[in-house]
Amino acid sequence: MMAVVDPLPELASVYWRPRATDHRLVRSGRLWTLSAVAHTMPLIIAAVALGLVNPVTVPVGLALVAHAWAIPELYAARGANVVRRRPPSSGEAERVALGLLCDLVGHSSRELHGRTGLVLERGGLGTWLVGEAGALLVRPGGHRVNCYCVKVADASMPRGDRIAHLLLALRADEAGFATVANLAFSGAPWRLRRRLRQPTREALDIAVKAARKR
Amino acid sequence: MSRLIRMDQTGHTTLAEWTAGDRASEEAAVAAFRAELDQGYFAVVSQGEGHAEQVRELPLEAPVVILRRPIAGG
Numbered sequence: 276m277m278a279v280v281d282p283l284p285e286l287a288s289v290y291w292r293p294r295a296t297d298h299r300l301v302r303s304g305r306l307w308t309l310s311a312v313a314h315t316m317p318l319i320i321a322a323v324a325l326g327l328v329n330p331v332t333v334p335v336g337l338a339l340v341a342h343a344w345a346i347p348e349l350y351a352a353r354g355a356n357v358v359r360r361r362p363p364s365s366g367e368a369e370r371v372a373l374g375l376l377c378d379l380v381g382h383s384s385r386e387l388h389g390r391t392g393l394v395l396e397r398g399g400l401g402t403w404l405v406g407e408a409g410a411l412l413v414r415p416g417g418h419r420v421n422c423y424c425v426k427v428a429d430a431s432m433p434r435g436d437r438i439a440h441l442l443l444a445l446r447a448d449e450a451g452f453a454t455v456a457n458l459a460f461s462g463a464p465w466r467l468r469r470r471l472r473q474p475t476r477e478a479l480d481i482a483v484k485a486a487r488k489r
Numbered sequence: 490m491s492r493l494i495r496m497d498q499t500g501h502t503t504l505a506e507w508t509a510g511d512r513a514s515e516e517a518a519v520a521a522f523r524a525e526l527d528q529g530y531f532a533v534v535s536q537g538e539g540h541a542e543q544v545r546e547l548p549l550e551a552p553v554v555i556l557r558r559p560i561a562g563g
Contacts, residue, residue, distance in 0.1 A: 280545045281542070284531055284543075284559070285541070285559050285560055285561065288559075288561065289562070305533070357563070358542040367500070368498060368499050368500045369498075369500070370500065371499060371500020371501060372496070372500040372501065373500075374500070375494075375496070375500065375501050377554075378535075379535055379538075380538065381538050384538075396539065397539065399540075409563065423560055423562075424563035425560055425561065425562050425563060426560060426563050427557070427558050427559070428538055428558060428559060428560075428561055429497075429498070429558050431498045432496065432497065432558075433498070433500055435500070436500065436501065439496060440496060440554075440557045441560060443533045443541050443555060444533075444556055444557070444560050446535070446540055446541035447533055447541045447542060447543045448543070452560075455560060455561065455562055456562050457562030457563060479525075
């Protein structure tokens, strides 16, 4: 999938972004982790220091620790939102769109979509889970997941078509797709998993398992 | 018979159908294809699981050509 013949036309709208590569994704993942540490460590250090200086300030320290815990959780919740399911549109259009989507994917992906609303796609950058308004990329090895917010501009389209739009763009130019999409979260799958709803958790587990085999 | 379909609010709409060698149906399909590209659609040919190719000219040998809208980061 990485051998691109024709880059996505949408790249013109994000001309300032460097094209996504495996190396750049590793780097952005590390920066994301560094940013999370930079946000939380000062709070933890302050909590410990306050407790050492004067035990009366322990409640304040606990509040700081709670903040340190909440910040990565909020980022993970933001990541989980990209694959949250929206209410379906009218029945007939949804049925037609689903028929087209099913023609595009294999049997196992079809079943997974039926249960979770996400389509699993193996790519050169990792294992993707494509939803109607975003996608998750589980990196090879399964230790990191990137959450991308990306969608077709027309919100009136049926869910199946919105997924098919993203799937076709991903298949045509995976690196271009990862460049056009906005990164909403990058971190450990366990952190994201806690913020996902039950059917989506199953899809993430399957994607992580697939990514570990690579 | 090949088909040119557009993903839209109805699920999808078949804009043209053609048979290889039938000049009239091919020309009608090419005209419909160009009109949609002018409207801002992008054309993709699915090549089985994991593969798709973007096209700017209608590939008359393809069984299905799909027109999609642009995507953008949210």
